[in-house]
Amino acid sequence: MGKRGGARALGVLGLLAGLFLGGMLLYASIIKAADMSLFIGQIRGYKVFPALAPVAAYVFLWVEFILGWMLALWVAPRWSLLGFAGLMLFFVGVTAYAWSQGNASDCGCFGRLASRAPKEVILDDLAYVVLAAFAFWKAPWVSSSRGRWMIYGLTLPLFLALPWAASRLPVDSLVTPLRPGYDLE
Numbered sequence: 001m002g003k004r005g006g007a008r009a010l011g012v013l014g015l016l017a018g019l020f021l022g023g024m025l026l027y028a029s030i031i032k033a034a035d036m037s038l039f040i041g042q043i044r045g046y047k048v049f050p051a052l053a054p055v056a057a058y059v060f061l062w063v064e065f066i067l068g069w070m071l072a073l074w075v076a077p078r079w080s081l082l083g084f085a086g087l088m089l090f091f092v093g094v095t096a097y098a099w100s101q102g103n104a105s106d107c108g109c110f111g112r113l114a115s116r117a118p119k120e121v122i123l124d125d126l127a128y129v130v131l132a133a134f135a136f137w138k139a140p141w142v143s144s145s146r147g148r149w150m151i152y153g154l155t156l157p158l159f160l161a162l163p164w165a166a167s168r169l170p171v172d173s174l175v176t177p178l179r180p181g182y183d184l185e
Contacts, residue, residue, distance in 0.1 A: 010138045011138055011139060011140045012140075013134075013138065014134055014135045014136075014137070014138030014139030014140070015074070015135070015139045015140060017131045017132075017134055017135040017138075017139070018071050018074065018077055018080075018081060018132075018135035019071065019072060019074070021071055021081075021084055021128060021131060021132055021135065022067070022068045022069070022070070022071025022072035022073075022080070023068070023071075023072055024128075025064045025065070025067055025068030025071065025084070026064075026065065026068035026069065026072060027068075027110070028064055028068075028109055028110055029061050029062075029064040029065040029068060030065075031110050032057070032060075032061050032064075032110075033061055033065075036057060036061075039057045039061070040053050040054050040057045041053075042107070043056050043057050043060075045103060046094060046095075046098035046103050046104055047098065047101065047103040048094050048097060048098055048103075063083075063087060064087070067080055067083050067084050067087065070083075071084065077135075077139060078136060081132045081133075081135055081136045082136070084128075084132050085129045085132045085133065085136075088125040088126075088128050088129045088132070089129060091125050092121075092122050092125045092129075095107070095118050095121050095122055095125070096118075096122060098118070099118035099119075099122075104118040104121075107120075107121045109121060
């Protein structure tokens with residue numbers, strides 16, 4: 001593989017990284033929206049801004065949802081990736097502060113589906129920032145509307161099929177012990 005082929009491969013990896021981050025944000029926002037009272041309680045438990053927890057929960061939910069769609073559809077990817085990195089760094093700061101005060105017991109990242117310690121949350125979010133930086137510098141920036149519609153056409157079926165296929169994927173057992181029909185109570 002020549003120099004040009006290597007750059008192209010890195011570009012594809014950068015694009016896939018951006019699409020992954022968008023999908024992850026969409027997934028996180030949908031899971032949180034399914035149980036807003038839990039998410040509000042988790043934010044309140046951090047005791048960083050407990051009185052604003054309900055407002056913050058809805059703001060975070062919508063910011064994640066909008067950024068997720070922007071990345072998933074590769075709309076304004078540079079701004080979307082910068083917004084994503086800023087959001088993750090904000091979450092790292094809030095988690096680190098709450099942890100230092102002894103208030104970060106459970107992460108609200110994925111609702112009830114994933115319980116992670118503050119250290120894991122901080123390391124994961126920092127890894128996502130690195131992935132966003134990689135996508136920012138290596139992903140191809142599609143300027144033509146034809147190229148953009150090609151990306152939409154390729155990714156939209158994947159995102160539409162994901163809810164149907166998620167429980168059938170072999171990696172599901174690595175992420176969560178939940179199965180279809182599992183009672184969350």
